[in-house]
Amino acid sequence: MPPRIFPADPRASYLAARDKFDEAVLRVLRSGTYILGPELAAFESEFAQWLGAGGVVGVANGTDAIELALRAVGVGPGDLVATVGNTVTATVAAIVAAGAKPVFVEVEGDTMLMNPDALRDVLEGADGKKVRAIVPVHLYGLACDMPRIVELAEGHGAVVVEDCAQAHGATVAGKKAGTLGRLAAFSFYPTKNLGAFGDAGAVAGTDSALLARVKSLRQYGWGERYVSDEHGRNSRLDEIQAAILRVRLNMLETENAHRVTLAARYLERLARAHLRLPVTATGRMHAWHQFVVRTSDRDGLKAHLEKCGIICGILYPVPVYRQPAYRATPGLPITDEACAQVLSLPLHGGMSLADVDTVAATVLDWEAAR
Numbered sequence: 429m430p431p432r433i434f435p436a437d438p439r440a441s442y443l444a445a446r447d448k449f450d451e452a453v454l455r456v457l458r459s460g461t462y463i464l465g466p467e468l469a470a471f472e473s474e475f476a477q478w479l480g481a482g483g484v485v486g487v488a489n490g491t492d493a494i495e496l497a498l499r500a501v502g503v504g505p506g507d508l509v510a511t512v513g514n515t516v517t518a519t520v521a522a523i524v525a526a527g528a529k530p531v532f533v534e535v536e537g538d539t540m541l542m543n544p545d546a547l548r549d550v551l552e553g554a555d556g557k558k559v560r561a562i563v564p565v566h567l568y569g570l571a572c573d574m575p576r577i578v579e580l581a582e583g584h585g586a587v588v589v590e591d592c593a594q595a596h597g598a599t600v601a602g603k604k605a606g607t608l609g610r611l612a613a614f615s616f617y618p619t620k621n622l623g624a625f626g627d628a629g630a631v632a633g634t635d636s637a638l639l640a641r642v643k644s645l646r647q648y649g650w651g652e653r654y655v656s657d658e659h660g661r662n663s664r665l666d667e668i669q670a671a672i673l674r675v676r677l678n679m680l681e682t683e684n685a686h687r688v689t690l691a692a693r694y695l696e697r698l699a700r701a702h703l704r705l706p707v708t709a710t711g712r713m714h715a716w717h718q719f720v721v722r723t724s725d726r727d728g729l730k731a732h733l734e735k736c737g738i739i740c741g742i743l744y745p746v747p748v749y750r751q752p753a754y755r756a757t758p759g760l761p762i763t764d765e766a767c768a769q770v771l772s773l774p775l776h777g778g779m780s781l782a783d784v785d786t787v788a789a790t791v792l793d794w795e796a797a798r
Contacts, residue, residue, distance in 0.1 A: 433774045433783050435741040438618035438625065440778025441683070445675060449625075452671035459667070464647075467670040474677055475630065481607050482634035485642045486665030490593045490615020492646070493629035494522035496663065497611040498561055500631070500641040501587045503528050507560035510550055510586070512542050513747035513763045514770075515565045518615075519591050520748045523563065531559060532749045534760045538707050540720075540770070541567055543762075544576035551584040561587045566595030566605045568743070568772075569621070569687075569717035570709065574600045574608040589613060592632075596621040597684045598715040605715075606632045611642075616673055619776075621687070621717055622680050624669040683777040687716035693781050694719050694773065697788035702795055704769070718743060721791075722769040725798075730771055732794040738787055741772040 442449055456467055468486050476484040487493050503509060505527040511519055513532045523530045534546035542564045551559055562581050564572040574590075581588045588609035592598075595605040596614070606612035616628035631642045644650060649660030691706075691714070698705060704722035708714050720743070723729055730740050747767050749756040773787055 432737040433779070433787060434739050434776075435772055435774050436619040436776045437778040438623055440776065441623070441676065441679065442625070444777070445679060448675045449672060452675050453668055456667045456671050462667045463664055465667045467667045467674065468665055471665075471670040471674050471677070472630070474674060476632065478677060478680075479604050479606050479632055481612075481632040483636065483639045484630050484632045485639050485646065486670060487629045487631060487642070487646050488663040488665060489627040490591075490613060490617065490629040491518040491522045491525075492661070492663040493613035493615065493631050494519060494563065494589065494591060495525045496642050496645045496661075497589045497613050497631045497633075498523065498526040498528065498563075499645060500638045501561060501589065501610055503561050503587075506558070508555060508558045509561045509563055510547060510559050511563040511591075512565050512567075513749045513760060514540060514744055514767050515567065515591070515748060516593075516744060517748055517751065517754075518593075519563060519565055520754050522613075524754075528560065530748075530754065530756070531555070532747075532756060532760060532763075535763050535766065537762050539570060539709060540766045541565070541570065541572045542577065544573050544580060547577060548580055551580060551586065557584075559584065559586050561589055563589050563591050564609075565591040565593075566598055568706065568720050569594055569598055569715035570706075571595055571598040571600045571605040571608075571712050573709070574605075578608065587611075593617070593620065594717040595715055596717070597680060597713075599713040601711050607634070610635065611638055616669070621684060621715055622673065622676055624676070625672050626669055628665050628669040628673065630665065684715055686777055687775060688714070690775055690779055690781070690784050691716040691719055693784045694775075694788060697785060698791060701788075701791055703791070716775060718772045719775040720770050720772050722766070723771065724769060726769050726771050728798075729791065729794055733773075733787070733790055736790050738774060738790055740774065742770060743772055744770075
């Protein structure tokens with residue numbers, strides 16, 4: 429049987445508003461301005477307004493967004509940056525690219541997000557004074573316990589840079605993820621809740637001086653054209669992707685609401701399953717980027733679903749600290765267990781409630797046959 433339900437479907441968003449996307453792209457092509465033009469300026473303004481942030485700087489991708497944000501707040505060689513191990517490699521690659529060394533913090537058993545108590549232990553440890561920044565990763569659509577993380581950071585002289593790649597629309601105490609740290613990094617990879625049709629990213633914040641530095645760093649460190657005040661890079665969000673993101677931004681609230689409906693249906697249909705289901709947290713609104721279940725027989729469930737035409741994802745199978753490029757010791761038992769058990773069931777804007785029912789029924793059939 430050919431696959432019929434996919435973990436993500438960016439094409440569905442295109443088909444839902446084809447005329448608007450086509451017009452946006454043609455508008456750019458006809459304009460003759462393709463880099464750092466009016467579409468990017470408009471998207472930066474519109475996204476900042478939607479977030480409730482002071483400003484936004486578009487960059488080439490989410491990895492660059494983290495690196496440039498860290499560099500903007502002063503992170504460099506010899507500094508330590510605290511983050512989690514159950515994230516995509518990009519988070520740690522950006523820390524290393526900024527010249528710093530990652531320090532891995534244990535996660536909570538239920539949310540699988542950075543554990544503030546474990547963070548406190550890191551900050552109060554032997555190397556705690558060298559922790560210059562903290563990168564909490566808002567994972568699967570749920571934001572971290574930012575009030576506690578920010579309080580700990582301020583008490584130990586560290587700066588918080590949020591990784592918001594999976595949290596477009598998530599909130600903490602009514603504030604959107606991306607407005608709770610000193611700066612925030614966003615990815616607009618096509619599968620994100622707010623996705624471009626190629627690579628794209630942004631840095632958000634309220635400190636105009638820091639945002640100005642990011643803006644300089646994204647284009648060779650130029651203060652004036654062709655004159656570099658510091659070492660920068662080429663990391664520009666192009667006009668076509670900016671125009672596409674403007675269309676997607678107008679669809680985001682509706683698509684996020686649909687994700688909430690799909691997730692609620694999953695929770696209802698899988699209530700009697702012998703799986704660890706995703707949790708929400710008091711005072712935090714979930715954006716449902718992923719619907720992640722946990723089972724000790726993750727590979728068995730995944731294989732059964734794929735045999736039935738349901739393709740799932742694993743975010744992420746190997747903790748970063750156990751990967752050859754970033755190996756660190758010792759391991760973190762809760763993180764290790766989570767990475768061995770997580771499975772992302774299909775969840776995206778192109779799905780229907782009937783699709784959710786099909787996936788849930790297939791999961792229950794697998795359990796009944798064991």
